[in-house]
Amino acid sequence: MDMNENTRFCFHCGEPVPHNCDLKVEAQGQLQPVCCRGCEAVANLICQSGQSRYYQFRTENAIKPVDEDTVIEDAWKRYDERDSLWGSALKNGRYALLLQVEGIRCAACAWLIRSQLEARDGIDQVQVDVATGFVRINWQPVKLRLSQIAAILASIGYRPHLPLAGAESMGRQHERRDALKRLGVAGLGMMQVMMYAVALYAGDAFGISEGSERFLQWISLIVTTPVLLYSGRIFYSSAWRSISHRRIGMDVPVALAISIAFIMSCINFLTGNGHVYFDSVVMFIFFLSLGRYAELVVRHRNLQTGLALARLLPEWAELIRDGQTEKIPATDLRIADQVRVRAGQTFPADGHVISGSTKVDEALLTGESRPVEKHTGDVVIAGSINRTQTVEVEVGKDPDDSTVSVMGRMLLKSQTHRSHYTRLSERYAGWFVGIVLVVACLTALWWLYYDLTMLFPATLAVLVISCPCALSLATPAAIASSSRALLEQGVLLTRGEALEHLGSVDTVVFDKTGTLTSGSPSIVETVINPSRKAYNEEAVLRIAALLEIDSSHPVSKAFAKVRVSRDSVSNIINHDNGVEGRVGDKHYRLGNAAFTQVNVIDVTGGYGRLWLVDETGWIARFDLDDGLRDSAAETIADLRARGLDLIILSGDQPQAVFSVARRTGIETWRAEQTPGMKMDFLKSLQKQGKTVLMVGDGINDAPVLSVANISMTVSGASELANSTADFILTGKSLKYIDYIFKLAHKTHAIIRQNLVWALAYNLLAIPFAAAGLIVPWMAALGMSFSSLLVVLNSGRLAKRKFETQASVPNRLVTQ
Amino acid sequence: MSILYILIPLAVVLLAIGVWALLWAIKNGQFDDLETHGWSVVLDDDQKPPPQVDDVNSEFEEEEK
Numbered sequence: 040m041d042m043n044e045n046t047r048f049c050f051h052c053g054e055p056v057p058h059n060c061d062l063k064v065e066a067q068g069q070l071q072p073v074c075c076r077g078c079e080a081v082a083n084l085i086c087q088s089g090q091s092r093y094y095q096f097r098t099e100n101a102i103k104p105v106d107e108d109t110v111i112e113d114a115w116k117r118y119d120e121r122d123s124l125w126g127s128a129l130k131n132g133r134y135a136l137l138l139q140v141e142g143i144r145c146a147a148c149a150w151l152i153r154s155q156l157e158a159r160d161g162i163d164q165v166q167v168d169v170a171t172g173f174v175r176i177n178w179q180p181v182k183l184r185l186s187q188i189a190a191i192l193a194s195i196g197y198r199p200h201l202p203l204a205g206a207e208s209m210g211r212q213h214e215r216r217d218a219l220k221r222l223g224v225a226g227l228g229m230m231q232v233m234m235y236a237v238a239l240y241a242g243d244a245f246g247i248s249e250g251s252e253r254f255l256q257w258i259s260l261i262v263t264t265p266v267l268l269y270s271g272r273i274f275y276s277s278a279w280r281s282i283s284h285r286r287i288g289m290d291v292p293v294a295l296a297i298s299i300a301f302i303m304s305c306i307n308f309l310t311g312n313g314h315v316y317f318d319s320v321v322m323f324i325f326f327l328s329l330g331r332y333a334e335l336v337v338r339h340r341n342l343q344t345g346l347a348l349a350r351l352l353p354e355w356a357e358l359i360r361d362g363q364t365e366k367i368p369a370t371d372l373r374i375a376d377q378v379r380v381r382a383g384q385t386f387p388a389d390g391h392v393i394s395g396s397t398k399v400d401e402a403l404l405t406g407e408s409r410p411v412e413k414h415t416g417d418v419v420i421a422g423s424i425n426r427t428q429t430v431e432v433e434v435g436k437d438p439d440d441s442t443v444s445v446m447g448r449m450l451l452k453s454q455t456h457r458s459h460y461t462r463l464s465e466r467y468a469g470w471f472v473g474i475v476l477v478v479a480c481l482t483a484l485w486w487l488y489y490d491l492t493m494l495f496p497a498t499l500a501v502l503v504i505s506c507p508c509a510l511s512l513a514t515p516a517a518i519a520s521s522s523r524a525l526l527e528q529g530v531l532l533t534r535g536e537a538l539e540h541l542g543s544v545d546t547v548v549f550d551k552t553g554t555l556t557s558g559s560p561s562i563v564e565t566v567i568n569p570s571r572k573a574y575n576e577e578a579v580l581r582i583a584a585l586l587e588i589d590s591s592h593p594v595s596k597a598f599a600k601v602r603v604s605r606d607s608v609s610n611i612i613n614h615d616n617g618v619e620g621r622v623g624d625k626h627y628r629l630g631n632a633a634f635t636q637v638n639v640i641d642v643t644g645g646y647g648r649l650w651l652v653d654e655t656g657w658i659a660r661f662d663l664d665d666g667l668r669d670s671a672a673e674t675i676a677d678l679r680a681r682g683l684d685l686i687i688l689s690g691d692q693p694q695a696v697f698s699v700a701r702r703t704g705i706e707t708w709r710a711e712q713t714p715g716m717k718m719d720f721l722k723s724l725q726k727q728g729k730t731v732l733m734v735g736d737g738i739n740d741a742p743v744l745s746v747a748n749i750s751m752t753v754s755g756a757s758e759l760a761n762s763t764a765d766f767i768l769t770g771k772s773l774k775y776i777d778y779i780f781k782l783a784h785k786t787h788a789i790i791r792q793n794l795v796w797a798l799a800y801n802l803l804a805i806p807f808a809a810a811g812l813i814v815p816w817m818a819a820l821g822m823s824f825s826s827l828l829v830v831l832n833s834g835r836l837a838k839r840k841f842e843t844q845a846s847v848p849n850r851l852v853t854q
Numbered sequence: 855m856s857i858l859y860i861l862i863p864l865a866v867v868l869l870a871i872g873v874w875a876l877l878w879a880i881k882n883g884q885f886d887d888l889e890t891h892g893w894s895v896v897l898d899d900d901q902k903p904p905p906q907v908d909d910v911n912s913e914f915e916e917e918e919k
């Protein structure tokens with residue numbers, strides 16, 4: 040659809056409103072346009088229950104409701120009696136239910152969900168996690184049914200799913216809470232001990248009675264000990280783990296420094312001479328805990344991507360037992376069960392067709408947008424969609440072993456794997472730590488010989504000041520900030536090092552279907568037969584849309600935007616290559632040249648041409664093609680301006696690929712490529728010394744994406760393929776690709792600044808510390824300061840705002 | 855300055871209470887979601903959802919069927 044200034048955007052979901060759609064909702068005293076009945080119903084409900092402020096405060100558009108949402112209550116009724124699905128039992132017959140909810144995008148969503156659910160009798164408390172899309176509901180099954188909760192969520196435009204990975208996500212919540220507890224204890228302890236330390240240092244300078252000094256040291260010891268035991272424990276366990284693997288991890292000098300500082304302080308305190316360093320101990324623990332916590336939050340956010348997989352599979356299946364059908368949760372299916380899958384439904388398990396034949400949309404798994412024919416005996420895969428006819432399927436694998444589940448587990452595993460970069464930086468940090476330990480020993484030996492009173496402070500200062508924190512934070516902190524900046528634009532970064540490497544990319548390879556194009560057919564041109572003056576464009580589009588009204592053929596999507604009423608059409612017969620039916624008092628046929636018996640040589644490729652004919656001859660011709668994705672052409676121009684080589688690789692026919700190449704302005708293209716050929720092509724590019732960025736979608740692209748140096752997937756791409764890529768564009772447009780390049784360059788610069796600073800700091804500070812010119816508290820401060828500088832410098836990346844055009848319509852209608 | 859011998863231990867006791875309160879709060883999920891509750895100030899209306907929200911809901915469902 041053209042985006043001109045007359046285009047109106049849906050008040051609810053932000054998608055363009057079809058020209059012939061006049062649906063409106065009243066919100067805050069104004070009539071606002073909506074794009075479909077689903078959006079209308081949801082927006083009306085929200086406004087009528089006094090929550091129209093949602094639209095004012097949201098920062099992201101809502102998801103478009105689908106038909107399935109309206110029957111969700113019936114579907115979820117199967118769960119009502121199964122108390123194992125009610126969540127974990129609490130006191131007084133209450134349960135804590137964890138749902139994964141699709142469509143939560145900003146804080147306003149969370150508010151809307153909370154106020155709708157908490158108003159219900161039987162729901163005590165609702166927690167919404169915007170970042171992960173999880174909703175926790177404390178509820179009483181006596182007063183409310185599970186299906187009602189699902190229906191409430193669906194009625195305000197959100198899609199609930201039972202989380203398949205619920206236990207795991209609970210585990211992560213636990214991990215986060217533990218880290219937060221350690222951080223909090225260390226922080227509170229640090230504040231106290233620092234206060235006493237100020238008094239002690241002032242006492243050193245201006246004089247203090249011995250009683251007061253002893254007292255303050257006592258108190259410091261009392262506060263430091265629990266902090267060390269509680270918050271410092273993880274440094275000991277991590278140091279021990281690395282030593283037991285015969286490596287010197289980063290936590291070894293940390294554990295060493297806090298132990299030495301604490302033990303020496305205790306000895307000095309008990310013998311009553313020398314300084315105590317309790318302040319350095321707690322400060323050190325606090326700043327390290329802070330860094331660890333930040334790291335944990337980023338890691339958890341990245342893991343979330345893999346969980347999206349759970350949404351691919353349907354929640355229930357129609358089991359055939361003794362000739363009767365019965366709906367059961369899809370996870371209960373076992374091998375040799377027989378299930379009925381109706382047209383439009385998703386296959387719940389891997390298996391083979393035992394009766395019937397149909398066309399199956401495997402786009403999620405193969406990226407092929409045109410449905411595949413399946414007959415008795417053919418294998419179907421869980422997650423693919425049955426398009427045309429009801430079939431019966433015998434389950435061949437337990438749901439846990441289905442292709443989708445196995446891929447999901449592989450992805451989760453690969454994401455928890457340490458990246459190449461992390462391993463490298465760990466090796467360097469290991470070296471660095473080794474050197475520091477040697478320097479500390481030399482310092483100790485030196486002072487042992489020259490001045491015993493300096494032995495302990497100087498050695499400790501070396502250990503503390505040289506903390507590899509700044510060095511090890513230099514890259515991850517920058518990447519975490521960039522990753523957040525990207526997330527705000529709807530781009531997920533799944534492999535941090537990809538951002539570093541993006542700067543060296545010189546070739547960009549695009550897949551065609553679903554990447555440069557939207558993957559569904561649209562009408563490029565409508566030609567009316569010059570001798571049939573009675574028909575105009577509007578009339579023929581209406582007739583075609585009427586004929587296609589019940590068709591499930593993908594081509595019918597091209598006409599779906601035209602709104603027509605079903606009453607004016609009759610006697611529709613769907614054929615393989617076309618449709619025929621009666622509109623008004625005339626009989627029409629719509630289909631390809633062979634079907635409509637138009638005497639021309641027809642073009643192939645793309646989605647071809649459709650002819651509309653009646654008894655007397657042809658009336659109109661529709662040229663169909665895959666519509667270009669939003670702002671594809673601009674993005675290509677921007678990328679070319681960066682001096683990148685652009686190539687299209689597609690499995691499609693040459694004509695179709697050429698058409699897209701021409702429209703986007705890409706000169707190099709290859710058609711009829713199998714995934715194997717695509718991989719070979721990428722490898723040959725890499726042999727020529729090129730660094731390749733692959734932009735694609737679908738599982739058939741997954742192996743190709745993994746060959747490329749850096750990979751990117753775009754929306755409409757399957758969640759599965761998403762998870763293997765380095766970058767995932769969740770927005771509808773390609774324009775962020777250029778932004779990612781900009782950000783990558785910026786990130787590179789920041790990382791370099793961080794590294795230079797961290798190295799310079801260490802090189803300068805260590806000699807001073809070894810010379811005994813720096814006391815341990817200064818060292819702890821210096822260490823923290825240098826880490827802080829790295830974090831703040833990296834934070835500059837997250838501040839860079841990117842003006843999005845997509846958000847403009849949203850603002851226009853809400854203000 | 856002997857007042858310090860009372861005040862500082864008192865502060866330590868308060869600290870212990872503070873730590874206990876923090877751990878309790880974290881355990882009860884008070885820190886799980888830092889974003890949305892800030893919005894409740896601007897979003898929450900005096901006007902509660904009307905009690906007949908059930909009817910609105912079921913009407914909507916009937917209409918869809």
